[in-house]
Every structure is written in structure tokens, then in C-alpha cells.
Amino acid sequence: MNRRRFLESSAAAATLALVDCTSGPRLNVYNWSDYVAPDTVANFEHETGLRVRYGTYESNQEMLAQVLSGNSGWDVIFPSADFLGPMRDLGLLAPIQHSLLTNLNSLDPVFRAPPWDPELQWSVPYMYGATGILYQKQLMPAPQSWADLWNAKLAGKITMLDDATEVFGACLKKLGYSLNSADTAELRAAAQEARKQKPLLRAYLNAEVRDQAVAGDVAAAQAWAVTAAQAIAAAPDRLAFAYPREGFVRFADNIAILRESRRIEAAHRWIDYLLRPAVAAAIVETTHTATCNGTAYSLLPESIRKDPVLYPPADVLNRGEWLLPQSTGSQRLRDRLWTEMKSA
Numbered sequence: 001m002n003r004r005r006f007l008e009s010s011a012a013a014a015t016l017a018l019v020d021c022t023s024g025p026r027l028n029v030y031n032w033s034d035y036v037a038p039d040t041v042a043n044f045e046h047e048t049g050l051r052v053r054y055g056t057y058e059s060n061q062e063m064l065a066q067v068l069s070g071n072s073g074w075d076v077i078f079p080s081a082d083f084l085g086p087m088r089d090l091g092l093l094a095p096i097q098h099s100l101l102t103n104l105n106s107l108d109p110v111f112r113a114p115p116w117d118p119e120l121q122w123s124v125p126y127m128y129g130a131t132g133i134l135y136q137k138q139l140m141p142a143p144q145s146w147a148d149l150w151n152a153k154l155a156g157k158i159t160m161l162d163d164a165t166e167v168f169g170a171c172l173k174k175l176g177y178s179l180n181s182a183d184t185a186e187l188r189a190a191a192q193e194a195r196k197q198k199p200l201l202r203a204y205l206n207a208e209v210r211d212q213a214v215a216g217d218v219a220a221a222q223a224w225a226v227t228a229a230q231a232i233a234a235a236p237d238r239l240a241f242a243y244p245r246e247g248f249v250r251f252a253d254n255i256a257i258l259r260e261s262r263r264i265e266a267a268h269r270w271i272d273y274l275l276r277p278a279v280a281a282a283i284v285e286t287t288h289t290a291t292c293n294g295t296a297y298s299l300l301p302e303s304i305r306k307d308p309v310l311y312p313p314a315d316v317l318n319r320g321e322w323l324l325p326q327s328t329g330s331q332r333l334r335d336r337l338w339t340e341m342k343s344a
């Protein structure tokens, strides 16, 4: 994927939630929303004397639009696995220096050599998850399949993620194809499914769907398991989550340092701090996320370790597919089909 295509596939930057930092050595951290505990940043500042400017985003495209210039001002970002290779190839990432990380061995063995970065040269796995259906328990029958999000009886009360890979992934799975398909006919068929579904939708929403589901405004939503777990924690009697029977996206969000950073050592201190098992476990307990940190996982209470939304059993997870980076041609087609579908 070349730089221009990558830029074209990026959404415009959205509002940043920024913490004002005016003095002292600083670190600029740009992360997904709800991916640290309320005191994670403050404790790091207190411990290190570094000031953190902390911003949040809701999609990889939003993050990418910020950092593509190579002059964004951010030091640390959290790209999903399928974005790492293209970002590395564009020269956006700085190598991870293992000698500056004392807590790397706390990663779960699965994430010490992940397929997208087997030697952890460019990234450190942070959170993982999958995409499924968040729904109101009162729905009968309960959604179990992507096809249930095409149910005309739920018109106006369905949402899908605002993400081409995720929406086409669900459409491809509904049709029985791989969600990483690069086949032109399969991708066109998937886009056709998305077009058919669009009139039934309330909106395309990412993490923002959580509050709308809790409020009861959304009946069924394509949602990340982490978002669903947060919604369910707020309304456990009313909301539930299904891993669709046709299969689903598996994702991992990773910590990376931007090549533009002039604070490489401070960035490694932040990463090592997030890798500390007690810090990582506190984040999971307050944010309802699935950590790549095996030692932190072992510190969690059983109610979280056995949460079937965040940590489903292997037979469920095995129905999922890891997202892979697309070739330039396939990404170009996907971008065009997405733009056409959204603007139709």
C-alpha cells in the first residue's frame, strides 16, 4: 500500500481529548478511548516526573490521519495489527528497543511472537479482542448470526461499525467468504450486502455505540467485544453479546513509537510502565478490556478471567480470523466500494 492510498483510506481527524500540560519534560500519547484506567496517566506522571499530553481516538483511520505527516507531535500510538505493516513500510514507526523494557516477559506467550511482528521489532501487543453483536436481551430470538443485522423488523435500531474492514468483514462472513478476501467478485458481493443493509441502519458507530445501547436506543449493533463488555457492565440485565456463528474479526491493538518522536527513552518508560502486571491488571479491571499481558491476566479476579465476552473459550475464538493487511490493489478496491456505499 503506498502513502497516497493510505492517506486516502484515512478519515479526517476528529476532535481530540487533550490533557493540558504546560511545563516539564513531556510525553505525547495518542490512544484508543477507554484504554487506560482513570489514574494510569497520573500515576505515571507522579512516578517519573514526566508530563503526559494524552489524546484519544476512535478508529485507526483517525489516528493515521493525524500521524501521516510525520510531524504530528505524538510520540506513542496504539495501531491495530493490520495497520502495523503498512505504517512500518511508510517509515512512520521507530524500532522498539528491548533493552529498555524490563517487563516484556509478562506478555502472554501467544503475544511474544505474534504473526504481525514476530520479533516485536516495531510494536508491543496491548489489548486484543473480536467483533460481534451487542444486543438487547429482550430481542427474540437473540441475534446469533451476522444475517440477523439485516432484519427489517429492527430497522432504525441497528448500527454497524464505522470501519470498512469491519463492515465488509461481516458482509463477507455472511456470504461464507474469508473476511480477508482480496477477490474482486467477493468484495463486490460484500459491498452489495452493505448497500442492502444501509437503509436499515440507525448509524455507523464505533465505541460511541456503547452509550446508545445502554440508553436502549440501539437494539443490535456490530461492536468490538471491549465496547460490548463496557456496555454490559453498565446494563447487565438488558444487554448481551454474541460471537456470530459464521465467524468474525479478531484484532490486536499494539503500542508503537513514532519515528518522528524525539522522546524515545520516555516512550519506552511509558511502554514498560503499561507492561507492568499491576498497572495492566488495574487497566483491565476498570476498562473491561482483554489484555495481552499474561501475568496481569493471572492477577485478575475470576469473574473477569471467566468473562465470556472478553475472554471467550478457545472453541469460540477459533471461529474468528485475524485481520491481515491488504495488498495495494485490494485496499484500493475496498476503499472505493466503501466510499461509494457510504455516499450512495
Ligand code: SPD
Pocket (backbone or CB within 6 Å): 032, 033, 034, 035, 080, 207, 224, 226, 227, 251, 253
Ligand atoms: N475503545 C477501544 C476500542 C478499541 C478497538 N480496537 C479495535 C480495532 C479493530 N480494527
